[in-house]
Amino acid sequence: MIQLVDLNKYFEEKHVLKNINARFLPGVANLVIGASGGGKSVMVKTMVGLEKPSSGQVLFENQDFNNLEYEQQQVLRREIGMLFQGTALFDSLTVEQNVEFPLMMFSNMNKEERMDRVNLCLSRVNLVNANKKTPAEISGGMKKRVGIARAIALNIKYLFCDEPNSGLDPLTSRVIDTLLHDITKEFGITTIINSHDMKTVKDIGEHIVFVHQGQKWWEGSSHDLAEAQKSNPELDAFVKASF
Amino acid sequence: MNVFSEVGRYILFMRYVFKRPERGRMFWNMLMREMNLIGIESLVVVILIAVITGAVTTVQTASQLKSDSGVLPPSLFPMEIVGSVVGSSSVLELAPTITCLVLAGKIGANIASEIGNMKVSEQIDAYEVMGINSIGFVSFPKILAGVIVIPFLIVLSNFLLIFGGLMAAKITGIMTMDEYVTGLRSSFLPLYAKVLLVKSYVFSFIITSLSCFQGYYTTGGALEVGEAGTKAVTRICVTILLFDLIIAKLLL
Numbered sequence: 001m002i003q004l005v006d007l008n009k010y011f012e013e014k015h016v017l018k019n020i021n022a023r024f025l026p027g028v029a030n031l032v033i034g035a036s037g038g039g040k041s042v043m044v045k046t047m048v049g050l051e052k053p054s055s056g057q058v059l060f061e062n063q064d065f066n067n068l069e070y071e072q073q074q075v076l077r078r079e080i081g082m083l084f085q086g087t088a089l090f091d092s093l094t095v096e097q098n099v100e101f102p103l104m105m106f107s108n109m110n111k112e113e114r115m116d117r118v119n120l121c122l123s124r125v126n127l128v129n130a131n132k133k134t135p136a137e138i139s140g141g142m143k144k145r146v147g148i149a150r151a152i153a154l155n156i157k158y159l160f161c162d163e164p165n166s167g168l169d170p171l172t173s174r175v176i177d178t179l180l181h182d183i184t185k186e187f188g189i190t191t192i193i194n195s196h197d198m199k200t201v202k203d204i205g206e207h208i209v210f211v212h213q214g215q216k217w218w219e220g221s222s223h224d225l226a227e228a229q230k231s232n233p234e235l236d237a238f239v240k241a242s243f
Numbered sequence: 244m245n246v247f248s249e250v251g252r253y254i255l256f257m258r259y260v261f262k263r264p265e266r267g268r269m270f271w272n273m274l275m276r277e278m279n280l281i282g283i284e285s286l287v288v289v290i291l292i293a294v295i296t297g298a299v300t301t302v303q304t305a306s307q308l309k310s311d312s313g314v315l316p317p318s319l320f321p322m323e324i325v326g327s328v329v330g331s332s333s334v335l336e337l338a339p340t341i342t343c344l345v346l347a348g349k350i351g352a353n354i355a356s357e358i359g360n361m362k363v364s365e366q367i368d369a370y371e372v373m374g375i376n377s378i379g380f381v382s383f384p385k386i387l388a389g390v391i392v393i394p395f396l397i398v399l400s401n402f403l404l405i406f407g408g409l410m411a412a413k414i415t416g417i418m419t420m421d422e423y424v425t426g427l428r429s430s431f432l433p434l435y436a437k438v439l440l441v442k443s444y445v446f447s448f449i450i451t452s453l454s455c456f457q458g459y460y461t462t463g464g465a466l467e468v469g470e471a472g473t474k475a476v477t478r479i480c481v482t483i484l485l486f487d488l489i490i491a492k493l494l495l
Contacts, residue, residue, distance in 0.1 A: 048372050077374030088365035102373055105266055160372075 001026050002047065002158065002190060007056035009039075009046055016042050018214040020056070024192050025207045029184050031222075032194045033201055034211035035238060040194045041085070041162055043211060047192070048080055048160055049073060060158070078106050081151030081189075083161040087143040089135040089150070095122070096131040099149045106154060121149040125179055141172035145179070152183060159184070161193045165200060173197065177204050198242035201225070210235050256456050259378035260386060270384060277388035281350055281451075285396060292345050293400040296337055297329065297407025304328045305417040322418040326426025329408040334435040335495075338401035339442035340487050343450060346393060347479040351454040354385055355475035358458025359468040367459070382455035389451030394443035401439060438494050445490065446483050453479050 002024040009017035016039050024030040032040050045051045047058050049065055058065045060076060068076065089098050099118045103109055109117065122128065125145040135143055144164060151159055161180060165173035181204040184191040193200065201208060201222065208225060210218040212234050220228060229236040264270035305325045358381055361367050370377035405427065412423045457475035461467050 045368075050368050050371060074374040074376075077372060080372055080374075082369070082372040084365045084369060086365055088369040090366055090369075091364070104269060105373065105375060 001061065002192070003057075003059040003062075004043075004047070005057040005059060007043070007046065007058065008054045009042055009051060010054045016214050017046065017053075020211075020216045022209045022216050022219055023207075024190055024209075026190045027184070027188050028206040029181055029191045029193060029204045030207045030209065031201050031205040032192060032209045032211060033196060033198075033205075033238070034217075036196060038211050039214040040196075040211050044160055044162055044192065044194045048082055049077065078154060079157040081154070081156040081159045083144065083147045083151050083159070083164055085163040085166050087135070087147040089143055089146055091135050093134070094131065095127070095133050095135070095138065095146050098135070098146055099153050102150065102153045117153060118149075121153050122146075124152070124183070125149045126175075140167050141169075141176065144168065144172075144176050148176075148179060148183065152187065156187075157189055159189050159191045161191065161195075163194055163196075165195065165197050170199075173199070174203065180204060196242065198239055210238070212238070252460070253453075253456050256378060256382075256459065257452065259376055260382045260452070260455070262376050262379045262383075264379065264383060265375055273384035274388055277384045278392050280353075281385075281388050282392035282396065285346060285349055288345060288349060289342055289396045289400050290403055292341065293338070293403035294407035294410070296341055297333065297404035297409075298411035300329050300332065300337065300404070301325055301408035301411040301423070302415060302417065305412070305415075309417070322422045323426035323429065325412070325418055326408070326423040326428075327430035328426075329423075330405060330427040331430045331435065333401050333404040333408075334431070334439050335491070336487075337404050339397050339439055339446055340483065342397050342400040343393070343442075343446040343483050344480055346396070347450050347454075347476050347483065350389065350393075351450050351475045351479045352472035354451065354454035355458035355461075356468055356472040358382075358455055359461035359471040362459060362461045363464055363468060378459060382452070382459070385455055386448065386451040389447045390444060393447030393450065394440065397439065397443040397446075434494070438490065441494060442487065442490055445486055449482050449486065450479050453482060 004020050004022045007017055007020040032043060034040050042051060046053050053066060096118055099121050100114050103114045103117055125148050127142060127145045130138055130142060164176050177200050180191060205222040208220060208222055209216060218228050218232050218235050229239055308320050308322060308324060367377045370380055409420060409423055412418050413420055454475040457471050461471040
């Protein structure tokens with residue numbers, strides 16, 4: 001389980017994350033929802049160590065990420081996969097090489113074993129016959145799938161997705177959502193998806209954290225969302241505006 | 244941001260550059276790629292610049308020594324002086340400094356833009372999330388490749404500068420080849436070769452490390468990537484000239 005304890009983040013004078021306490025449950029799709037500019041991306045980046053918290057803790061199985069030695073952080077990071085908003089594929093490498101990259105860096109597999117794993121991951125995200133293409137030659141939806149394949153190439157425990165549906169048409173968005181849900185269940189990983197798409201919440205959200213103006217406004221199961229809307233006008237306004 | 248905080252940030256950056264690479268084989272592959280990009284792909288421009296600069300230096304120096312130039316009293320200096328001037332200025336200044344200023348424009352801008360683009364497209368973040376020391380991963384092969392390859396380019400440039408001068412002397416007929424070579428030999432000191440090598444290694448480190456640093460701290464988008472390239476070239480040129488002066492003062 002991942003926990004945020006009294007997490008604060010300032011950018012100079014601007015208080016972006018305000019005393020956030022939240023839990024992200026193992027083996028389920030955890031969704032961080034909220035309007036753009038509300039602090040979701042900063043929260044996710046702070047969780048994966050790309051931003052340092054101004055105060056507070058990010059606990060991975062009760063280990064405070066920011067109190068670990070650099071080398072220990074690097075080891076923990078190898079259990080984390082991330083799908084970036086812009087996919088962040090290495091544009092000098094082919095699709096196949098992108099997925100192979102983490103295996104080359106952190107596994108002792110030989111070339112044949114690596115290729116087997118690459119093909120497994122690519123077929124798992126329903127991407128075939130694109131191995132030799134470069135990121136510039138494939139569509140946005142395909143890039144997202146390559147990003148997911150690269151993220152799961154190693155046996156990760158945590159998968160972070162920053163706006164996985166941004167820039168995609170509704171149909172492809174649903175395909176990506178389903179894929180993330182299936183992968184979460186199949187590999188038993190803790191998935192944290194940062195999104196403002198309520199269709200994603202409806203389709204695959206199990207545990208929801210609503211962030212508004214840098215604060216955690218509400219946290220709970222997707223089944224409790226409708227009930228929570230009644231007592232939480234900000235959440236209600238966000239949900240209604242999304243449909 | 245003031246100069247001191249930039250220097251501090253650069254020193255902190257360099258601390259991460261020289262950490263042991265995660266994968267030796269991958270580092271080796273990247274090193275070979277960078278050596279090819281920096282060395283082989285800069286060869287043509289270095290050859291052209293060196294030959295032309297050598298020829299221009301010879302023609303201009305000779306024109307000032309000619310008896311009818313009016314610059315110097317007639318026949319005060321023998322024409323051998325031209326070879327001497329071209330030889331010593333090639334080794335001490337033209338080969339290391341001019342070559343590196345040209346390479347700053349070519350390699351420095353290229354590296355800063357490449358890393359800057361990786362930064363704004365979150366590729367650097369992707370390395371970090373994977374547990375890779377991103378500074379070392381993208382910078383160390385480039386810096387090492389530069390420090391290995393650029394001194395070779397500078398030594399080659401030195402010979403081509405002298406060759407360019409020789410060709411200019413022969414083609415224009417402003418002096419005999421014997422006069423040129425005699426002057427060349429008379430001016431050479433072994434210390435000059437040492438200065439050339441020291442400058443080569445220092446300048447190549449400045450070109451590659453400053454461009455990596457500038458690219459790594461790019462924020463924003465395409466516009467800022469372009470700015471990073473421009474800033475890198477400007478800073479490299481100023482730093483090279485500053486260290487040119489320091490090395491000359493210390494070694495000569």
